[in-house]
Amino acid sequence: MTLTPTKLSKSEKTRQAILEAAQTLFYEKGYDGASVRQIAEAVPIDPAMIMRYFGSKEGLFSAAALVDLRLPDLGSIPRDLAGKGLVRHFLMLWEGDRSGIGLPILLRSAVSNQNVADKIHEVFEEQVVPAISGLVPEGEEDSCAGLIVSQLFGLALCRYILRLSPVAEMTEQEIVERIGAVIQFHLDAARDTAGSNRP
Amino acid sequence: MTLTPTKLSKSEKTRQAILEAAQTLFYEKGYDGASVRQIAEAVPIDPAMIMRYFGSKEGLFSAAALVDLRLPDLGSIPRDLAGKGLVRHFLMLWEGDRSGIGLPILLRSAVSNQNVADKIHEVFEEQVVPAISGLVPEGEEDSCAGLIVSQLFGLALCRYILRLSPVAEMTEQEIVERIGAVIQFHLDAARDTAGSNRP
Structure with missing residues (x-):
């Protein structure tokens, strides 16, 4: 320790x-x-x-509750593996050694305390958005990072906090496959949205 | 009222x-x-x-905190619209009239209170799993419903409780499109998993 x-x-x-x-x-x-x-x-x-x-x-x-997400350099892995990579990293933060405990502490308290929620906003702006920004077109980072976080926080809520049995009992590999595909989908949708809808 | x-x-x-x-x-x-x-x-x-x-x-x-999700009969809409339909219904529960307030009350308290978390498990077993069961093969209902709930609860957490700005500020239509596609993906993955991996 x-x-x-x-x-x-x-x-x-x-x-x-x-x-x-x-x-x-x-x-x-x-x-x-x-x-x-x-x-x-x-x-x-x-x-x-x-x-x-x-x-x-x-x-x-x-x-x-100091949070250092230690997000991997997503630019160094093939783009279509980024979704699974992020999920694997997220599981490690929750299930690995004690060094990742800040995030669980923040998330559990943020629901009822506005100061704590503000700290989550900081971590999001300073760590998550920059990590995503290399993978999606300019202007899409914020919404894409927000959608990704919505799936990852929901996973944490169901698997570790509420301990909803089907989600809590899935193997790490099943979670990486199923949730990883969702994260990948959010990344791809951000690219497609930028390509088709923006001037 | x-x-x-x-x-x-x-x-x-x-x-x-x-x-x-x-x-x-x-x-x-x-x-x-x-x-x-x-x-x-x-x-x-x-x-x-x-x-x-x-x-x-x-x-x-x-x-x-009485929760009646009033889930629509998912069998009555085309299967490939079920994802968007579920998200639209979920937004209505949070943003509509006061009759849907039980779910927000439960979710906010469940994080810190085990009795409340148990009530969420009941709502999940008695209302969500049966609603999903018509759409995915036998044996896949639980895990599929769990994954769907992980995305919907994460959406609620980011949009209404933490008020994370990119998720809180998206229009209803954007949420229905982007999250609806994820729910649809979970439904389709459950069907494909059953088709390919099971005896």
């Missing part, structure tokens, strides 16, 4: 322990449902220490 | 007023965020009256 296990100072270890407890509780209970006191009890540590390290509950949340 | 405005008894009017206040507050704040006291203040009425009419907060929520 820690990148340099032998080199961490005591203070850095404490910061890391607070962050991991916060990630677990924010993931389980959402931003509004998890209190600083509960997070402190889980470490365990005095709540005042959390404030010393992170300033406020919002500062702690921002650190715990 | 009321089906027989001239015939409602005083008690029925009270029940209706409580229900509408509850729907508004459960929609805005979710099941956990809205209290019986707040709902009573919005009517306004004594909180004890709410208990008399609905028994408990859970009973009130069940009545407020």
Whole structure:
């Protein structure tokens, strides 16, 4: 979990322990449902220490829900494999190591908290739209990225949050095939729309 | 709003007023965020009256979040129009009159409350799967309905809850075209999967 296990100072270890407890509780209970006191009890540590390290509950949340989607360079894979590639990457963010936990934390809390929803908008503008922009014509990036995200967030909602059985029980390969084809469709439709409807 | 405005008894009017206040507050704040006291203040009425009419907060929520998807008879429209038809119907549930408000209420609260998530599973099993079953081969209904719901819930999440701008700002017609094609794709893929992979 820690990148340099032998080199961490005591203070850095404490910061890391607070962050991991916060990630677990924010993931389980959402931003509004998890209190600083509960997070402190889980470490365990005095709540005042959390404030010393992170300033406020919002500062702690921002650190715990830091999202780096680490999107692959989509220009480096054949265009018609981009859909499946994106889905495989998305599954890895949710099912892989803890480093991808920021997105689940954000998504779960964004439904009931406008500040958190705003953070999702930022991640969308700063990470998703630029990653898509190499694959679709100029002017189509935003709507195409929006449609792709609508399918991927819906997948996350059904598979990981609601745990709707047919979607939760499909194998990774089935998801990559079926949802990958949809993402590919959105990419292709963006190209066709630009070709046929625009001046 | 009321089906027989001239015939409602005083008690029925009270029940209706409580229900509408509850729907508004459960929609805005979710099941956990809205209290019986707040709902009573919005009517306004004594909180004890709410208990008399609905028994408990859970009973009130069940009545407020009653979901009748009123899914159209998909067998009566040409099969290749079913995707667009489903999307049009789904938009109407969210954007139309108040009668479709149960689904938004459920979806918003399901993310943080397991009992509410269970209600979504019921609606899925009892209303969505049967509606899809006429359109895809036996054995494919569940996974196909699950994939369709993953796209439709993701659409609702981005368009109405997160209000992600490219998805929130698309016209109804654009959504029907682009998402309708995806739903149609899921229906067709279910038929093809059954044809090619199954014994």
